[in-house]
Amino acid sequence: MKSGSLINAPLAEHRARTARSMRSPLARLERAYRLYHKRIARCRTVNQLNQVHIALANYMTPEEVRFFGAVLAQDPVDSPSRQWIDKMNQFIPRESRPAEFRRTGILKGMTLYTGDIGSSAEKTLIMGFTGNFHRLMLPLPVLLGCLNPTLYDVVVLRDFSRRFFSKGIPGLGADFFQALRNLRNHVDPTAYRGCVALGTSSGGLPAVLGAILLQLNRGVSIGGLDFPQFAAKLRDFGVSDEPYAALLASQPESFPELLLVFGADCATDVVAARGLHGRVPSRLLEVKTCDDHLVLVWKLVRGRLPAFLSTLLGQSVETGERVAPSHTSANDPAD
Amino acid sequence: MTQEMKVSRSRQAVFEALKIAAPGTFDAALQRSFLAEGLDLKFADLNLDSLAEMEFCIAIELSTGVTLLPSELAELSSTDAVELRIRQALG
Numbered sequence: 001m002k003s004g005s006l007i008n009a010p011l012a013e014h015r016a017r018t019a020r021s022m023r024s025p026l027a028r029l030e031r032a033y034r035l036y037h038k039r040i041a042r043c044r045t046v047n048q049l050n051q052v053h054i055a056l057a058n059y060m061t062p063e064e065v066r067f068f069g070a071v072l073a074q075d076p077v078d079s080p081s082r083q084w085i086d087k088m089n090q091f092i093p094r095e096s097r098p099a100e101f102r103r104t105g106i107l108k109g110m111t112l113y114t115g116d117i118g119s120s121a122e123k124t125l126i127m128g129f130t131g132n133f134h135r136l137m138l139p140l141p142v143l144l145g146c147l148n149p150t151l152y153d154v155v156v157l158r159d160f161s162r163r164f165f166s167k168g169i170p171g172l173g174a175d176f177f178q179a180l181r182n183l184r185n186h187v188d189p190t191a192y193r194g195c196v197a198l199g200t201s202s203g204g205l206p207a208v209l210g211a212i213l214l215q216l217n218r219g220v221s222i223g224g225l226d227f228p229q230f231a232a233k234l235r236d237f238g239v240s241d242e243p244y245a246a247l248l249a250s251q252p253e254s255f256p257e258l259l260l261v262f263g264a265d266c267a268t269d270v271v272a273a274r275g276l277h278g279r280v281p282s283r284l285l286e287v288k289t290c291d292d293h294l295v296l297v298w299k300l301v302r303g304r305l306p307a308f309l310s311t312l313l314g315q316s317v318e319t320g321e322r323v324a325p326s327h328t329s330a331n332d333p334a335d
Numbered sequence: 336m337t338q339e340m341k342v343s344r345s346r347q348a349v350f351e352a353l354k355i356a357a358p359g360t361f362d363a364a365l366q367r368s369f370l371a372e373g374l375d376l377k378f379a380d381l382n383l384d385s386l387a388e389m390e391f392c393i394a395i396e397l398s399t400g401v402t403l404l405p406s407e408l409a410e411l412s413s414t415d416a417v418e419l420r421i422r423q424a425l426g
Binding site for chain 2: 045047132202236
């Protein structure tokens with residue numbers, strides 16, 4: 001064929017039509033479901049299916065979970081897909097919001113969730129430093145379901161190298177410091193009303209360090225490590241802990257409020273939080289009678305997750321109004 | 336494949352799977368005991384939640400091709416039993 005134009009014209013038209021149709025929320029949801037269906041059709045074992053479900057639960061939005069739930073309601077009750085989505089759906093608010101979180105897949109290790117409503121100046125940015133299995137202790141839609149998209153954006157950072165973010169984030173930088181400094185090229189915390197770094201488990205201490213480095217409003221570590229354990233792990237990975245120690249010891253003018261959260265009956269986490277509390281100006285938040293490392297799950301099953309998140313953020317997840325701090329012990333810079 | 340290589344591969348697979356499912360488990364001493372001295376770890380002591388159990392089984396399947404279900408772990412109860420199960424499946 002002499003020219004590609006005969007092929008390219010219909011292709012371009014098809015792409016434009018697809019792009020137009022993808023602007024429709026329903027078309028986007030239907031496409032997501034079709035992709036899911038196609039993907040699980042290739043699964044030959046329970047483990048392959050679980051792998052797909054685990055990965056999806058790390059990326060989906062509440063809107064997608066509701067949509068999948070509605071479609072999969074036609075499946076038999078014992079179908080693995082229906083059981084998976086029903087389990088997640090029970091923790092997602094039933095009513096959709098005027099604006100929903102949409103996923104912006106910027107980079108492999110970084111996803112921004114934002115609602116098509118309001119301006120950054122009216123919103124708080126939550127910077128999530130994930131722990132094991134790229135999670136903030138919970139399936140992401142459950143966490144997003146607690147937040148009002150009018151008032152919050154969420155950027156999820158994933159530690160694919162499983163090295164406490166010391167090997168950076170693909171596309172952002174090859175180490176922790178470079179990755180966080182380059183983050184503002186994609187999401188600028190200073191454009192927001194406020195910014196909170198929130199990390200769980202192995203992401204806990206990186207969240208604290210990130211909050212100090214970027215001079216955010218607040219850093220929250222849930223079930224995170226104390227610095228000596230963190231430093232030892234870094235050395236095992238062949239990474240110097242010195243710049244991290246220097247950052248932790250630094251007292252920049254705009255120092256974040258730091259909150260160290262742990263289950264009161266989870267011995268390892270108690271020791272770690274108290275240890276870190278002695279090293280950095282921070283507040284301890286002890287969750288009474290909680291013997292679970294997965295504090296957020298513990299709160300979720302008791303129906304107290306939204307209120308607890310409001311406490312962690314220092315402002316209501318629904319209205320953005322300030323919430324009084326709750327703490328057992330303070331170690332303020334003036335101490 | 337020799338019997339010795341199979342044993343080594345299955346133990347290594349269990350070790351790598353545990354590093355994914357329970358990342359804080361192994362310090363240098365425990366790693367040595369597990370890999371070189373054949374230490375048997377009980378799942379009850381590892382405190383794997385349901386997600387970690389799934390990740391463990393996924394990792395075993397990806398590295399060995401042996402399908403092990405999360406529901407089987409309670410019955411198998413320890414790493415030695417899982418290793419035996421892998422060796423038997425590999426033939």
